[in-house]
Amino acid sequence: MNKLPRILVFVMFSLIWAPSPAKAQFWKNIFKKEQKKSKPKASHPGKKSTPGKDQVKLKKRIEPEYPVIEKKDQYRIDVLLPLYLDKLVEQNKPLHKRLPEYAMPYVNFYEGMTIAAEALKDKKGRIDLFVHDISDPSTNITRLLSSPKLTGSDLLIGCLQSPDIPAVAQYAQKKQINFISALSPADAGIKGNPYFVLMQSTLSTHIEQLISVANRKFTKHPKFIFKDSNISGEKDAYMQLREALADDPDLTVVDCSHYTMNTDSLSRLFDSTEVNVIFVSILEIAHAEEILNTLARMPKQYRFEIFGMPSWKSLRGLTNSGSLMGLSIYYTSPFYYDPTTGAGRYVANEYKNKYGGTPSEMVYRGYETLYWYSNLLEKYGSVFNNNISDVSAAPFTRYIIEPAWSAANDFQYLENRKLYVFHYQNGGYVIE
Numbered sequence: 001m002n003k004l005p006r007i008l009v010f011v012m013f014s015l016i017w018a019p020s021p022a023k024a025q026f027w028k029n030i031f032k033k034e035q036k037k038s039k040p041k042a043s044h045p046g047k048k049s050t051p052g053k054d055q056v057k058l059k060k061r062i063e064p065e066y067p068v069i070e071k072k073d074q075y076r077i078d079v080l081l082p083l084y085l086d087k088l089v090e091q092n093k094p095l096h097k098r099l100p101e102y103a104m105p106y107v108n109f110y111e112g113m114t115i116a117a118e119a120l121k122d123k124k125g126r127i128d129l130f131v132h133d134i135s136d137p138s139t140n141i142t143r144l145l146s147s148p149k150l151t152g153s154d155l156l157i158g159c160l161q162s163p164d165i166p167a168v169a170q171y172a173q174k175k176q177i178n179f180i181s182a183l184s185p186a187d188a189g190i191k192g193n194p195y196f197v198l199m200q201s202t203l204s205t206h207i208e209q210l211i212s213v214a215n216r217k218f219t220k221h222p223k224f225i226f227k228d229s230n231i232s233g234e235k236d237a238y239m240q241l242r243e244a245l246a247d248d249p250d251l252t253v254v255d256c257s258h259y260t261m262n263t264d265s266l267s268r269l270f271d272s273t274e275v276n277v278i279f280v281s282i283l284e285i286a287h288a289e290e291i292l293n294t295l296a297r298m299p300k301q302y303r304f305e306i307f308g309m310p311s312w313k314s315l316r317g318l319t320n321s322g323s324l325m326g327l328s329i330y331y332t333s334p335f336y337y338d339p340t341t342g343a344g345r346y347v348a349n350e351y352k353n354k355y356g357g358t359p360s361e362m363v364y365r366g367y368e369t370l371y372w373y374s375n376l377l378e379k380y381g382s383v384f385n386n387n388i389s390d391v392s393a394a395p396f397t398r399y400i401i402e403p404a405w406s407a408a409n410d411f412q413y414l415e416n417r418k419l420y421v422f423h424y425q426n427g428g429y430v431i432e
Helices: 005-011 103-122 142-145 162-175 203-217 232-244 265-269 285-296 312-313 342-354 363-382
Strands: 077-079 126-131 155-158 178-181 197-198 223-227 249-254 277-279 301-309 329-331 401-405 409-416 419-426 428-431
Touching: 005 142, 077 103, 077 363, 103 342, 103 363, 103 428, 126 363, 142 162, 155 162, 155 363, 162 178, 162 203, 178 223, 203 232, 203 277, 203 301, 203 329, 265 277, 265 285, 265 301, 277 401, 285 301, 312 329
Parallel strands: 077 126, 077 155, 155 178, 178 197, 197 409, 223 249, 223 277, 277 301, 301 329
Antiparallel strands: 329 419, 401 409, 419 428
16 A cells, blocks of 8 residues: 555644644655673583673662753654655655655654654643654754754654764753653663663663573573674674573583584484573574574474574564474563554554554554653653653553663663563464
């Protein structure tokens, strides 16, 4: 279905809700838009982490202090999204029959926000919404932050990649307004910024959660780490897993780039009388699927409990009830949207009416992000950080926003540490 014309029409006429006249702005003419007990087995490549020296006494953690801000009658939210409008639209006409894949997540996020805008309008919300297409060279992050276009903003919401995050976080800290990083799990090296809120939990938090589940359920079983030394970008995941499992006396590291991945070789690696606990530090979807499909072809007497990366939610085999049936797979997500709830049905119905089809996860994320934070603004004012644990208005997710601390106990930023553990088995899911 060609949704782009509907998106264009809706953007043009209904971005803003407030008692005052509509004030939508896209800054574009068309839209006026993560002590060693014993040494692990060394049957496969991989160096063991060196145990640390005597720990230095940590200093006391100091929570950030926030200014007292008077509440206002009207609040302004600025949303920074790469919508690629200059590649999607020309002379007010769509250039594609279907949205390109590179634009889809961001447009879906925007669509969810428009549904939230309408819901808040019906509740007589007092929010002015400004959406900036940061993929446009004239309104990219550098130019946007050096211009007056964000003047008066009470909240910044951004679907940004890591390189753009530090500048926006610094701007928010200077202005003493919150910057909600809604999409990226990267902290981008942010330190000591109490106005930076990371909604997509970091890889370190994800690994902590998986290790916790594995230690609780499979403490005495042999453990393995599957890594690929040819993929430099996945080294961080492997190193965090290695450090977290450093005390395990029965750990084997398998470098998949130097190991023949077939059922014969794996039969010699695993114990058919044990539950084999495998941590896979591979984020790349196609490679992860190749490993899982090989494990799925193992004889039935081999039992596996597999812990994967956050990216695995996109694995095709996990959405096909006939695939990977003999495997037990765990991965985490900071978000969980139940379409059968009242809020879920509302979003689905509104989306169908406005855009047609079924809403994606990014639609729900856009809806919830705008709806929840708008309520926090109105209830507590622009510096709502001391009350950010109030999730009463969050339609789906029970967020746990907590300070992130350095190894030396220095405050870094605020991070969502609520993770849902998805357990796939026998073609279906349960939430742990």
